[in-house]
Amino acid sequence: MGYKDEQLSEEKVFKDPVHRYVHVKDQVIWDLIAAPEFQRLRRIKQLGTTNYTFHGAEHSRFNHSLGVYEIVRRIIYNFQGRPHWNDDERLLCLCAALLHDLGHGPFSHSFEKVFKLDHEYFTQQIILGDTFINKILERVEEGFAQKVADVIAKTYEDKLVVSLISSQIDADRMDYLQRDAYFTGVSYGHFDMERILRVMRPIEDQVVIKSTGMHAVEDYIMSRYQMYWQVYFHPVTRSAEVILSKILHRAKHLYQAGDYTFKLEPTHFLSFFSGDVKLEDYLKLDEGIVSYYFQLWQDEDDEILSDLCERFTNRRLFKYIEFNPNQQMKEWMELHRLFQEADIDPEYYLVVDSSSDLPYDFYRPGEEEERLPIHLLMPNGELKELSRHSDIVEAISGKKRTDHKLYFPKDLLEELPDTQVKQRIKEILYGQGEVKDVN
Structure with a gap:
């Protein structure tokens, strides 16, 4: 029996708060x-800055990855012996499910935007590079690592395999909705x-999906809709993300300007600041390291970097x-100009943040991101697209919602001397409606 088919002497289980056990x-x-490379995911939080809003949201990408693996394992178990299912793809599906988030960095999406990185690219680099993960996958069979990378990149030839991990109703979404709901303490994500x-x-x-399961899928779609607007796009979380992003931008700017000397050289960030990120550098940076630098940077001579780090910490x-x-x-x-006059740098202290989501969409050929719709299997064997059969899903199908907010440091504005500049800033900001607190 080769490595591909090798089984443990007894089944191992991870106790899991969402799925009870991961087998x-x-x-x-x-x-x-x-x-x-997989253990590193213990040091990357699943929800970035969401714990600033929901204090229980401390769970990691490690938790989530195990959860996605477990869901795919259960799906495959149910698929065994059914037409169109090739059981030879079983191990490939399990590996892709387990490793799908391998390339996420600290504070994930905020970090990616600042340094123009792509976690999916680094996922493939870890799978295909000189790593322990690659060596394990290549022991299965030559070229197996490439197959796993192709599934995650959605380019693998068997689209059924890809759809288990990436579609409008996949193992990834089914895990993170339930897991994030559990750890944030909200009820929206349950289905x-x-x-x-x-x-x-x-x-x-x-x-x-068999048509008899349509209402369960409706519940799933609505859970996703609610989680995005009540949790993922929560304005307090976004406020923390804004400050996080501005810290990284400021540190990068200071380094690239060349005339600023950090009290402690930011060794772990150097390749990120220079735009030449090596895989080994990427793997060394986790949220513990980033938080360590934020602690240190509170004592930096640059007032903006110091202030932002103190706020975030x-x-x-x-x-x-x-x-x-x-x-x-x-x-x-006008606000941009007034902030400059008040000696508050608008680049770092006046930030518009926009959030948008498309909860469900049917197939629109030629669009930049083609979304394969969810199909219902009718009793006569016919396939029907979900929104054509569900009034609930039809009501939100194809409707993209966008939300814009303007973030600013109210405390700095209040400390300004009473001048016409301060008065005008307050007129514009406070005249727009209620100023929302984030506490």
């Missing part, structure tokens, strides 16, 4: 979990996953108002 029987999966798993069916290049966040720059460009330009 591991394959030696390959057990070895991947033990690899340093009947067991029912959905029971009614999933493999059909050629996609997974479809001690949760002194920016206030916000509803503000659409597309419709309020005149006010935006």
